[in-house]
Amino acid sequence: MPFYKKRFDELGLKPAHVKSVEDLKNLPFTTKQDLRDHYPFGLFTTPMDQVVRIHSSSGTTGKPTVVGYTAHDMGVWKEVMARTMSMMNVGPGDVVHNAYGYGLFTGGLGFHYGAEEVGAAVVPSSGGFTKRQLLLMKDFGATVLCSTPSFALHLAEVAKDEGYDLKKDFKIRAGFFGAEPASEGLRNALRDAWGLVYIEAYGLSEIIGPGVASGCPYGNLHVFEDHFIPEVIDTETGEVLPDGQEGELVFTTVTKQALPIIRYRTKDITVLHREPCKCGRTITIMESVKGRADDMLIVNGVNVFPSQVEHVLTKLEGITPNYVIVLDKKGVLDKLEVWVEVDDRTFADGIGALETLKTKLQQEMLNELYINVRVKLVEPKTLERSMGKAKRIIDKREAEGLKS
Amino acid sequence: MWNPIESAPREELEQLQAKRLRDTVERVYHLVLTWCRFTRKGLMSLG
Numbered sequence: 001m002p003f004y005k006k007r008f009d010e011l012g013l014k015p016a017h018v019k020s021v022e023d024l025k026n027l028p029f030t031t032k033q034d035l036r037d038h039y040p041f042g043l044f045t046t047p048m049d050q051v052v053r054i055h056s057s058s059g060t061t062g063k064p065t066v067v068g069y070t071a072h073d074m075g076v077w078k079e080v081m082a083r084t085m086s087m088m089n090v091g092p093g094d095v096v097h098n099a100y101g102y103g104l105f106t107g108g109l110g111f112h113y114g115a116e117e118v119g120a121a122v123v124p125s126s127g128g129f130t131k132r133q134l135l136l137m138k139d140f141g142a143t144v145l146c147s148t149p150s151f152a153l154h155l156a157e158v159a160k161d162e163g164y165d166l167k168k169d170f171k172i173r174a175g176f177f178g179a180e181p182a183s184e185g186l187r188n189a190l191r192d193a194w195g196l197v198y199i200e201a202y203g204l205s206e207i208i209g210p211g212v213a214s215g216c217p218y219g220n221l222h223v224f225e226d227h228f229i230p231e232v233i234d235t236e237t238g239e240v241l242p243d244g245q246e247g248e249l250v251f252t253t254v255t256k257q258a259l260p261i262i263r264y265r266t267k268d269i270t271v272l273h274r275e276p277c278k279c280g281r282t283i284t285i286m287e288s289v290k291g292r293a294d295d296m297l298i299v300n301g302v303n304v305f306p307s308q309v310e311h312v313l314t315k316l317e318g319i320t321p322n323y324v325i326v327l328d329k330k331g332v333l334d335k336l337e338v339w340v341e342v343d344d345r346t347f348a349d350g351i352g353a354l355e356t357l358k359t360k361l362q363q364e365m366l367n368e369l370y371i372n373v374r375v376k377l378v379e380p381k382t383l384e385r386s387m388g389k390a391k392r393i394i395d396k397r398e399a400e401g402l403k404s
Numbered sequence: 405m406w407n408p409i410e411s412a413p414r415e416e417l418e419q420l421q422a423k424r425l426r427d428t429v430e431r432v433y434h435l436v437l438t439w440c441r442f443t444r445k446g447l448m449s450l451g
Binding site for chain 1: 409411412413420422425428429432433
């Protein structure tokens with residue numbers, strides 16, 4: 001029996017019971033596990049001869065999740081990506097340097113279609129080859145950069161090392177950044193380095209890919225809710241929470257054909273607001289994702305999101321936003337260590353300045369996280385750089401089967 | 405603005421959402437059965 005028919009019947013629901021958006025709360029949830037259980041095409045609602053595109057997750061944490069698009073769905077995707085691009089009036093005359101990965105990951109192709117749809121010229125550079133990317137950005141006169149925030153920061157660092165003057169040699173006026181959380185400090189570092197307007201891009205392949213929500217020039221993240229209806233729920237009870245209250249984000253797609261999804265639990269933690277924005281939009285605003293329920297670390301019984309660590313790091317002078325969180329066990333207790341790169345100037349200041357900075361950071365961590373954190377300051381440019389999504393956490397407890 | 409719905413009154417947006425939601429629910433509940441019953445591919449994909 002088809003998946004949703006079975007779920008609806010179990011709850012005694014018929015389509016006629018759904019009259020308004022208010023009724024959404026009575027419908028069953030869909031989870032990533034449901035997609036995995038029906039691998040590869042079990043949740044598709046069109047015959048395969050109508051499917052024109054298939055994307056898939058890497059499957060590193062389980063069976064891959066597979067998503068499909070009809071020609072109509074591709075039209076929806078292009079539209080929402082064009083709407084993302086239009087947040088900064090990207091159009092003819094713009095050169096969009098797209099450093100998101102192309103391939104099964106939806107990031108690269110999503111931004112590609114959006115930029116083409118608004119009439120801009122796209123440079124499909126994908127990830128890696130940093131020095132060549134900088135050369136192309138300069139020589140082609142890129143005006144828009146699309147990438148993960150961590151890769152954009154890496155590009156800026158390498159550009160400085162290569163002797164470029166970022167503000168004179170490049171014309172980047174807008175950056176569309178997503179696929180990983182970024183603290184306000186990291187955003188400011190990118191604004192300062194490139195002199196760009198930071199636009200946050202939010203999406204997930206299960207819903208459509210990038211283009212589920214987009215930042216506006218006023219910094220608010222707007223959900224394209226004429227296609228994807230958002231709700232925030234209590235992670236434990238599944239109850240819908242009122243606007244302004246933090247919980248797990250859930251989406252229902254209402255225009256997709258190949259893979260419509262009812263109440264998909266994203267595991268992303270956020271807050272919704274429905275007040276009009278200064279940009280003129282009345283569509284729902286979602287706060288930047290605080291973290292994924294999956295990414296939340298439990299350290300000696302305290303919940304810690306990597307974004308909280310990043311928030312502290314980017315508040316202080318003398319350090320860079322490059323860091324790694326290392327979790328280990330000391331006896332029965334968890335031990336949280338943060339390795340962070342100092343900048344060149346602080347490193348040259350000597351041991352005394354480094355010790356003062358370390359003490360200050362540890363105190364700030366305690367104030368923010370309510371747990372003791374050991375900070376290890378490392379030399380500039382010694383931590384591994386990301387060409388895509390940044391890997392920020394090393395959990396040695398997992399290897400020992402000791403994760404809390 | 406690429407699509408005027410982004411700045412439309414909430415009532416207008418919610419009416420559109422409601423219609424689209426009803427269509428989607430019909431789709432996942434009924435249309436699946438229709439194509440499964442009448443297409444060999446559909447039956448095969450359901451095992």
